Structures are given as structure tokens and as C-alpha cells.
Amino acid sequence: MHIPDGYLSPSTCAILAGVMLPVWYKASATVKKSVDIARIPFMAMGAVFAFLVMMFNIPIPYGTTAHATGAVLLSITLGPWAAVIAMSVALFIQALIFGDGGILAFSANAFNIAFLAPFAGYYTYRFFCKGAELGSRRQLWAGGVAGYLGINVAALSAAIQFGIQPILFQMADGTPIYCPYGLGVTVPAMMFVHLTVAGVVEGIVTALALKFITSQSPDLTFESTINCKEV
Amino acid sequence: MYKRYWLALVLMVILSPLGFLNKETAWGEWTTEELATMAGFVPKGIESVNGWWQALFQGYSVGMLGNGQFAGLAGYALSALIGALIVYSSMLMLVKLLTNRRTTGDGWLG
Numbered sequence: 001m002h003i004p005d006g007y008l009s010p011s012t013c014a015i016l017a018g019v020m021l022p023v024w025y026k027a028s029a030t031v032k033k034s035v036d037i038a039r040i041p042f043m044a045m046g047a048v049f050a051f052l053v054m055m056f057n058i059p060i061p062y063g064t065t066a067h068a069t070g071a072v073l074l075s076i077t078l079g080p081w082a083a084v085i086a087m088s089v090a091l092f093i094q095a096l097i098f099g100d101g102g103i104l105a106f107s108a109n110a111f112n113i114a115f116l117a118p119f120a121g122y123y124t125y126r127f128f129c130k131g132a133e134l135g136s137r138r139q140l141w142a143g144g145v146a147g148y149l150g151i152n153v154a155a156l157s158a159a160i161q162f163g164i165q166p167i168l169f170q171m172a173d174g175t176p177i178y179c180p181y182g183l184g185v186t187v188p189a190m191m192f193v194h195l196t197v198a199g200v201v202e203g204i205v206t207a208l209a210l211k212f213i214t215s216q217s218p219d220l221t222f223e224s225t226i227n228c229k230e231v
Numbered sequence: 232m233y234k235r236y237w238l239a240l241v242l243m244v245i246l247s248p249l250g251f252l253n254k255e256t257a258w259g260e261w262t263t264e265e266l267a268t269m270a271g272f273v274p275k276g277i278e279s280v281n282g283w284w285q286a287l288f289q290g291y292s293v294g295m296l297g298n299g300q301f302a303g304l305a306g307y308a309l310s311a312l313i314g315a316l317i318v319y320s321s322m323l324m325l326v327k328l329l330t331n332r333r334t335t336g337d338g339w340l341g
């Protein structure tokens with residue numbers, strides 16, 4: 001899900017923006033320093049993939065929907081810092097042009113989906129795939145588990161951002177000003193959706209895409225981010 | 232070099248209306264009407280920013296196409312295409328700006 005405007009207090013959004021500014025700066029600096037020019041179209045295509053994959057709404061029991069993000073796939077294939085850039089661009093266009101996610105809440109969505117998910121997923125992947133042969137089952141499983149974990153980390157973060165609002169921001173009579181649901185509601189709700197369905201879809205998407213990439217582009221599989229063998 | 236990947240992306244654009252078929256509101260993305268029903272009231276903070284930003288293709292719909300199921304499906308696919316193009320060109324511009332360089336002779340499509 002993309003957090004709309006109004007659910008998070010301006011101060012929450014500002015704090016998350018404050019966190020994201022150095023993240024974006026570091027991501028830009030890293031990309032500037034280490035990007036392979038020949039790979040730039042691939043990076044751009046990754047952002048497009050993420051944008052498109054987030055349009056495929058999956059039905060969840062109890063009448064809601066969710067979607068995969070592609071964040072972990074991008075972090076594995078492009079490296080986490082490049083994934084931060086690509087995911088941020090996709091999220092920004094979604095918010096600006098399509099109203100998917102708030103403008104003020106952009107920093108929160110970026111923090112969850114463009115920062116936490118790629119990094120959580122990337123290090124999970126590297127942990128589980130160590131030494132695995134290119135295109136091997138283990139590598140694909142590592143990608144799947146990484147995808148599952150990455151999106152759930154993002155979901156938990158969003159649930160917390162929502163859930164602390166009513167305690168922190170109330171009117172004089174105790175009425176919530178922003179998100180009216182506390183942690184007791186937001187965490188189970190978000191985690192149910194993402195642990196049961198969205199995470200599985202993200203994991204499958206990540207694994208399948210990895211399979212596609214490792215079989216299609218042997219040259220790409222030697223990238224240090226995908227390659228699990230010690231070089 | 233990237234032909235297969237382009238095909239995959241095109242396929243995703245073509246299949247995107249599948250996402251339109253699942254119209255249930257995602258958790259946490261409720262409208263003020265839905266919140267009023269669910270929570271019995273609309274928190275002031277949410278009400279105050281309601282509708283402040285009018286996105287060009289709000290909710291992945293293309294207003295020009297009219298209403299109805301088919302228009303919704305077509306608008307969704309069109310949004311996928313438009314969004315894909317905007318994201319792609321934005322990324323190229325941004326990364327080129329960052330690196331202050333041009334892509335290789337292969338051009339913009341890799």
C-alpha cells in the first residue's frame with residue numbers, strides 16, 4: 001500500500017523526510033561514483049518494472065488488496081543504493097501523476113519501500129545465497145526469501161507509522177487527528193496482508209525475475225550484487 | 232541486448248488491466264467516505280488535506296475515456312503505458328544528471 005496524505009502528521013512526514021535526505025544523497029553519490037554507463041537503461045527499466053508491478057493489485061481475504069513492489073529485485077540486480085533511486089522515482093511518479101500515495105507522505109513511502117525494503121532484502125539475499133551457483137535453486141530461493149522479508153519489513157514500518165499517530169496526535173478531547181487506528185489494529189492488519197499474500201507474491205516475483213535474468217543475461221550475473229560466489 | 236526485457240515490460244503494460252479488476256481499496260488507502268463508515272468519523276487531519284492534490288491521472292484513470300468498466304480498464308492500461316514512459320525518461324534524465332555523462336552509443340534503449 002501507498003500511504004495517502006493526511007494519515008501521518010506533518011511532523012511524522014518531516015522526520016521521515018529528514019531521514020531520507022541523507023539516504024538520497026548517499027544513493028546519488030554512490031550511483032554517481034560507481035554506475036556503469038552501459039547499465040543506465042537497465043536501471044531505468046528496473047524502475048519501470050517496479051512501477052508496473054505495483055499496479056497489479058492482488059486480492060486479499062477480508063476485502064482488501066495489496067501489491068508487490070519489486071524493491072528487492074532491484075536491490076539484488078542493481079545494488080541497494082541504485083534501487084533506492086529507482087524505487088524513489090517510481091514512487092514519486094505514482095504519487096505526483098497518479099495520486100497513488102500522498103505527496104506529503106512521499107518521504108514515508110520512500111522510507112518504507114525505497115529504503116527499508118531494498119536494504120533488508122539485499123542483505124537477506126546475500127546471507128542466504130552465499131556461494132550458490134549462478135541460476136541455482138538456492139540463489140532463486142534466496143531471492144524469494146529476500147523478497148518476502150523485504151516487503152514485510154516495509155509493511156511493519158508503515159504499520160508503525162500509522163499506529164503511533166492516534167497516541168501522539170490528538171485533539172483536546174482525545175480524538176485522533178490523523179490515522180485513527182492504533183498499533184493494536186495497524187500492525188496485525190498490515191502484517192496479516194503482507195505475511196500471508198503480498199510477501200509470497202513479492203518473493204515469487206523476485207525469484208522468477210532472478211531466474212529470467214540469470215538465464216537471459218549471463219554477463220549481468222557477474223555483477224557483484226547478484227553474484228553469490230566469492231570472486 | 233535488452234530486447235527480452237523490453238518485451239517483458241510491454242507484456243506487463245498489456246496485462247496491467249488485471250490490476251484494475253481488483254478494485255477493493257488497499258488497507259490504509261481509504262477515502263474519507265470509507266473512513267466515515269469504518270471509524271464513524273473522519274479525523275480532522277485527513278479531512279483537511281482531502282483532495283488538495285489533483286493528480287493528472289488520479290487513481291490510474293484517464294478521465295477523457297469516460298466512465299464504465301471498459302473505460303476503466305483502458306484507462307488503467309493507458310496509465311501503465313504513460314507511467315512507464317515517464318518513469319523511464321525521468322530515470323534516464325536523473326541518472327545522466329547525476330553522472331554528468333551520456334549513455335553509450337547504443338542509445339537510450341540499451
